[in-house]
Amino acid sequence: MKNFQVAIIGGGVIGSAIARELSMFKLDVAVFEMGSDVASGASKANSGVVHSGINSPTSSLKARFCVEGNKMFQSLANELDFPLQWVGKYIIAKNEEEVRDLEHLKKVGMNNNVPGLEIKNRSEVKKKEPNVSCFKALWIPTAGITLPYQFTIALAENAAENNVVFFLETKITDLKKQKNLFLIKTNKGDFQAGVVVNAAGLNCREVVSMMEEPDFQVYPCRGEYLVLDKNYSSLINSMIYPVPVKGSGVLGVHITPTIEGNILLGPSAEFIGDPYDKRTTNETMNTLFLEARGIIPSLPDKAVINAYSGIRCKLASPESGGWADYRIEESKNMPGFINLLGIESPGLTAAPAIAKEIIKMISHLIELNKKNSFKSRRHRRKRFSEMSAEEQSNLIKKDEKWGRIVCRCEHVTEAEVIEALSNPLEARVLSSVKYRCRAGMGRCQGGFCTQHIVRIMEEHFNMDVADMRLKSPNSNLFYGKTRGNQSD
Numbered sequence: 061m062k063n064f065q066v067a068i069i070g071g072g073v074i075g076s077a078i079a080r081e082l083s084m085f086k087l088d089v090a091v092f093e094m095g096s097d098v099a100s101g102a103s104k105a106n107s108g109v110v111h112s113g114i115n116s117p118t119s120s121l122k123a124r125f126c127v128e129g130n131k132m133f134q135s136l137a138n139e140l141d142f143p144l145q146w147v148g149k150y151i152i153a154k155n156e157e158e159v160r161d162l163e164h165l166k167k168v169g170m171n172n173n174v175p176g177l178e179i180k181n182r183s184e185v186k187k188k189e190p191n192v193s194c195f196k197a198l199w200i201p202t203a204g205i206t207l208p209y210q211f212t213i214a215l216a217e218n219a220a221e222n223n224v225v226f227f228l229e230t231k232i233t234d235l236k237k238q239k240n241l242f243l244i245k246t247n248k249g250d251f252q253a254g255v256v257v258n259a260a261g262l263n264c265r266e267v268v269s270m271m272e273e274p275d276f277q278v279y280p281c282r283g284e285y286l287v288l289d290k291n292y293s294s295l296i297n298s299m300i301y302p303v304p305v306k307g308s309g310v311l312g313v314h315i316t317p318t319i320e321g322n323i324l325l326g327p328s329a330e331f332i333g334d335p336y337d338k339r340t341t342n343e344t345m346n347t348l349f350l351e352a353r354g355i356i357p358s359l360p361d362k363a364v365i366n367a368y369s370g371i372r373c374k375l376a377s378p379e380s381g382g383w384a385d386y387r388i389e390e391s392k393n394m395p396g397f398i399n400l401l402g403i404e405s406p407g408l409t410a411a412p413a414i415a416k417e418i419i420k421m422i423s424h425l426i427e428l429n430k431k432n433s434f435k436s437r438r439h440r441r442k443r444f445s446e447m448s449a450e451e452q453s454n455l456i457k458k459d460e461k462w463g464r465i466v467c468r469c470e471h472v473t474e475a476e477v478i479e480a481l482s483n484p485l486e487a488r489v490l491s492s493v494k495y496r497c498r499a500g501m502g503r504c505q506g507g508f509c510t511q512h513i514v515r516i517m518e519e520h521f522n523m524d525v526a527d528m529r530l531k532s533p534n535s536n537l538f539y540g541k542t543r544g545n546q547s548d
């Protein structure tokens with residue numbers, strides 16, 4: 061039975077950030093992820109905002125880790141080469157009453173040590189955001205945007221390059237403590253570990269209940285988004301948020317630019333019974349659009365090209381107002397069992413700081429020695445579409461696969477798809493390609509490129525069509541062939 065010093069349950073942004081931090085030390089570390097790739101849960105489906113830290117009460121863990129995490133992002137982006145832009149954020153007030161809310165947010169932000177907060181009047185906002193309708197707005201310069209799945213992939217791939225072992229499509233089904241070791245049962249066999257870190261997101265309660273009686277509930281809360289076509293990217297320059305509705309526990313429907321040039325409208329907030337119910341609904345889509353039009357009156361309805369949803373892991377019930385702080389703690393009954401509970405927004409921002417905190421906790425359990433061989437840098441190759449004509453033609457001369465466009469919308473080449481499928485995590489589903497090189501993310505949403513990616517998977521990776529999947533272990537693209545092979 062394979063034995064690890066640390067086993068992390070969940071390859072979301074939290075599990076991946078912890079894995080990367082642990083990979084700096086001489087340790088055997090494993091990440092168990094039940095999805096077919098990292099960032100299979102909330103870490104893929106969120107607003108991608110690097111928050112500043114003005115929305116959580118001073119002295120809460122959410123405020124502390126958000127502010128600390130925010131400060132760590134730039135150097136992480138330099139090391140790991142994931143995209144990050146400090147576009148800043150306006151929280152807009154529609155009337156005098158809402159200006160009082162802005163003043164309160166500013167005060168909380170200043171108490172949390174968030175720099176540069178300023179209340180701007182309408183004409184100042186209009187200069188930067190001519191399409192936005194508002195009375196006044198709070199300007200937050202330290203808020204940024206990133207690509208959440210690329211950030212998670214960057215953390216995980218760097219951890220894998222530094223010898224953390226990732227077991228994808230491997231679900232933890234049971235946990236037991238036997239003397240000083242945890243016995244970990246999975247759908248792919250049994251493992252042992254000295255320390256177990258529960259970073260299972262929405263499933264955190266299920267994992268705790270494998271060891272002891274949980275003293276908390278999880279209230280899944282769905283957030284739906286609309287995605288606008290890149291042609292409308294000039295509608296805004298920064299993030300535009302409303303004043304949060306008091307007692308809602310969420311930030312409200314906002315308008316967020318993305319690194320790729322699409323704009324996001326959302327998210328909604330709807331408490332749901334089934335944590336896997338990621339549907340998008342006509343009703344919510346209409347509401348999102350109307351709320352966004354309240355902020356940008358000129359928003360054209362034909363701009364919407366897609367919709368998706370992410371599920372928040374809330375520890376507070378809707379009746380109690382939906383706000384609870386993170387719980388990051390070692391079990392009192394089971395030493396070595398570390399739980400991260402209720403890591404909802406701003407979890408993406410907080411991830412690097414939370415990871416440091418977990419290292420501190422682990423250092424009380426295992427002796428941690430830095431390894432000299434740690435490779436802190438990960439290099440992302442420039443996309444074909446970002447290269448100069450000269451760079452493109454030089455590459456095509458060396459390898460004609462650079463000259464074959466597989467995704468017309470995003471101008472992704474066959475060579476880039478092969479590179480994406482050769483990732484160090486060995487994630488080989490269609491969405492692993494999409495999230496690494498954008499094939500399938502454009503206006504036609506995979507209508508053109510899917511057949512080519514399937515061919516590449518067959519030709520270059522020897523994959524059988526019956527094993528090809530869209531994004532998760534059960535999302536087969538094909539049931540088999542309608543006709544036999546030519547040789548049959």
Ligand SMILES: Cc1cc2nc3c(=O)[nH]c(=O)nc-3n(C[C@H](O)[C@H](O)[C@H](O)COP(=O)(O)OP(=O)(O)OC[C@H]3O[C@@H](n4cnc5c(N)ncnc54)[C@H](O)[C@@H]3O)c2cc1C
Pocket residue numbers: 069070071072073074075092093094095098099100101102103104105106107108109110111230231232233259260261262263267282283284327369370371372373403404405406407408409410
């Ligand atoms: C709508 C929405 C908008 C948000 N916007 C922002 C934002 O703009 N900025 C921000 O900072 N934060 C934001 N967040 C919060 C952020 O996305 C989360 O806090 C963060 O992604 C949580 O990461 P995680 O790793 O804890 O969870 P997840 O990403 O859900 O990862 C948990 C992983 O554990 C795996 N898993 C579960 N059970 C098992 C098991 N038994 N065995 C193996 N694997 C298992 C799952 O497959 C999953 O991949 C938002 C969240 C939502 C839902």
